[in-house]
Each structure stands twice: as C-alpha cells, then as structure tokens.
Amino acid sequence: MTTTSPDSKIPKPGTSDPKIIDGRAIAKTLTARVAEGVRAFHAETGATPGLAVVLVGNDPASEVYVRNKALQTHRAGMRSFMHMLPETTGEAELLDLVARLNADPAIHGILVQLPLPKQIDPVRVTNAIAPEKDVDGLGEVNAGRLALGIPGIVPCTPLGCLLLLRSVHADMRGKHAVVIGASNLVGKPMGQLLLAENCTVSIAHIDTRDPKGLAREGDILVVATGRRALVQGDWIRPGATIIDVGITRVPAADGKTRLAGDVDFDAAYPIAGHITPVPGGVGPMTIACLLHNTLHAAQLGAGLDRSGLLDDLRSESAS
Numbered sequence: 204m205t206t207t208s209p210d211s212k213i214p215k216p217g218t219s220d221p222k223i224i225d226g227r228a229i230a231k232t233l234t235a236r237v238a239e240g241v242r243a244f245h246a247e248t249g250a251t252p253g254l255a256v257v258l259v260g261n262d263p264a265s266e267v268y269v270r271n272k273a274l275q276t277h278r279a280g281m282r283s284f285m286h287m288l289p290e291t292t293g294e295a296e297l298l299d300l301v302a303r304l305n306a307d308p309a310i311h312g313i314l315v316q317l318p319l320p321k322q323i324d325p326v327r328v329t330n331a332i333a334p335e336k337d338v339d340g341l342g343e344v345n346a347g348r349l350a351l352g353i354p355g356i357v358p359c360t361p362l363g364c365l366l367l368l369r370s371v372h373a374d375m376r377g378k379h380a381v382v383i384g385a386s387n388l389v390g391k392p393m394g395q396l397l398l399a400e401n402c403t404v405s406i407a408h409i410d411t412r413d414p415k416g417l418a419r420e421g422d423i424l425v426v427a428t429g430r431r432a433l434v435q436g437d438w439i440r441p442g443a444t445i446i447d448v449g450i451t452r453v454p455a456a457d458g459k460t461r462l463a464g465d466v467d468f469d470a471a472y473p474i475a476g477h478i479t480p481v482p483g484g485v486g487p488m489t490i491a492c493l494l495h496n497t498l499h500a501a502q503l504g505a506g507l508d509r510s511g512l513l514d515d516l517r518s519e520s521a522s
C-alpha cells in the first residue's frame with residue numbers, strides 16, 4: 204500500500220497552494236472532456252473507442268498501472284481489452300498478438316506496458332503496432348512525426364508534462380528548458396515538445412559533464428531519470444518551474460511504502476516558482492493522456508479530427 208510520508212512537507216494536491224501544479228485536478232478535467240468526446244463519438248458513429256493493454260510478466264508496479272488504465276478506460280465510457288501474458292512469453296508470441304490487435308476493428312488503441320522482460324526487444328514490439336493505433340506514440344512513425352512537427356500521436360507522459368507546463372505558462376517562447384534524462388519514453392519526446400513551444404532546449408544524459416550546472420540554467424526543469432531525489436535545491440534556478448517525472452517506491456517508517464520523485468521536494472519547494480508533487484503530479488496525467496490519445500485515434504480512424512481538446516486546458520491563471 205502507498206502512503207504519503209507523515210513528516211514530508213509536501214502539501215497535498217488540491218490544497219490550492221499556487222506553487223503546486225496539481226496533476227490530479229488537471230487530469231480529472233482532461234478525463235471528463237475525453238468522456239464527453241466519447242459520448243459525442245458514439246452519437247456520431249455508433250462505435251465505442253477500444254483500448255488494448257498488454258502486460259508481459261508480473262512486475263507489481265506495472266500491474267497497478269495497467270489495472271488503473273483499464274478502470275479509467277471504462278470510466279471514460281470506452282472499451283478495455285486486457286492481455287496478461289506470462290514472464291516467459293517470447294517475442295514472436297507477443298508480435299503475433301500485436302498483429303491480431305492491429306487487425307481487430309473494435310480496437311482503436313494498443314499499448315504494450317514497459318518495461319518488457321529481457322528476451323523481448325521493446326523497439327521491435329512498439330514498431331509492430333500500427334501507427335494509427337500506437338496510442339503510446341513510441342513507434343518510429345509517430346516519433347518521426349513529432350521530430351518533424353507533423354501531427355501524430357504524442358507519447359503520454361511528455362504530453363502530460365506539457366499540459367502541466369501550459370497550466371502555468373501561457374507562453375514558453377524563449378525560455379530555457381532543461382530536460383534531465385534522454386529516454387525514448389520521456390526525455391527525447393519531451394525535448395521535441397518543448398522545441399515546438401519555441402523553448403531553447405538542453406537535454407542532459409548519463410555522460411553530461413555538469414548536469415547540476417545545466418539544471419541551474421533552466422527556467423523550466425523536467426526531470427526523468429528514475430534516480431530518487433537526484434535533484435537537490437542547489438540544482439534549481441530561483442523561480443523555475445519543476446516537473447518531476449520520477450516515481451520510486453521507498454520504504455516508509457510505518458513498514459508500508461511511499462512514492463518519491465527524482466526531485467527532493469522539500470529542498471526544491473522554497474526555491475521553485477512552480478513544482479509538481481509525487482504522487483499527484485505527472486502520474487495521473489499519463490493515464491489521462493492515454494485516454495485522450497485513444498479517443499483521438501478512434502476519431503482519426505473514423506475520419507473525424509477533433510484534437511482541440513488539449514487546447515482548452517490552458518489555465519486562465521497561466522502567465
């Protein structure tokens with residue numbers, strides 16, 4: 204079970220601290236708009252968007268994420284198709300399932316939960332998903348479209364981070380955005396999205412000589428390394444906006460576990476202008492954006508293009 208540490212200074216999301224970017228609240232608004240869009244889609248086409256989620260193995264965190272994805276897919280009025288495969292599944296077997304899902308007209312979106320067991324190449328699998336059903340946006344077609352600035356499906360976590368940033372920045376033009384972490388899942392697509400906002404973008408990775416010095420230059424700092432509390436107060440430019448993508452389960456004093464981010468929240472909070480908490484920041488946005496991408500894929504498949512949902516999420520308070 205997950206709890207918040209009793210001695211943490213992290214204010215609870217929803218307590219209306221203007222410094223805290225409340226991912227749960229923004230995700231709730233997006234999810235409600237997706238549900239409205241699903242009803243309209245059904246009224247117009249008679250069809251219901253369907254999402255297939257594939258989990259290979261029994262990683263406990265992945266099991267929680269896929270269960271939440273199925274639950275929220277149902278709540279948004281869409282159909283959910285779960286495929287739970289054993290840890291020993293071979294790549295050919297998984298590719299065979301992906302091919303069947305590609306051919307199934309009831310399925311508009313396909314997501315293969317990451318990480319995959321070591322005998323399976325994640326790049327080969329994500330590239331096997333039909334680009335129009337690739338709601339994770341991780342295949343080479345959608346990744347290429349993002350890099351070229353052509354409309355496509357955008358990966359869920361970076362898209363969620365962008366929406367959180369837009370809730371506090373009406374215009375990001377000219378800001379120096381520093382991304383710590385260069386993964387295909389978050390860091391690289393995040394860099395592309397920030398570039399599309401006309402930010403000056405730096406991406407730090409494992410061989411970057413002075414990540415702390417680079418981070419201190421950032422008006423915007425997005426941290427996605429999987430290294431708990433890597434970013435301390437002296438990594439942060441005063442007034443910067445901090446987006447913490449990290450989620451690590453750590454033992455808590457009461458014998459349970461709690462979630463911690465890549466940013467030391469208590470050290471960063473007094474220095475930052477705006478900051479996301481963990482939990483309650485980026486995580487809920489990942490699932491809300493998955494629902495958005497599934498509806499969007501269904502709309503495109505039916506010849507309807509209604510991608511305007513996201514633009515409505517700009518906050519009136521953004522400056």
Ligand SMILES: Nc1nc2c(c(=O)[nH]1)N[C@@H](CN(C=O)c1ccc(C(=O)N[C@@H](CCC(=O)O)C(=O)O)cc1)CN2
Nearest residue numbers: 205268315316317318339359360482483484486487489
């Ligand atoms: N194919 C993919 N695999 C993975 C992705 C992805 O986008 N596509 N992202 C991550 C995990 N992830 C979604 O799959 C994810 C992570 C966290 C949350 C979330 O809601 N977190 C909550 C806390 C939930 C809890 O109590 O555990 C929060 O931060 O508030 C949702 C989805 C890796 N794999």
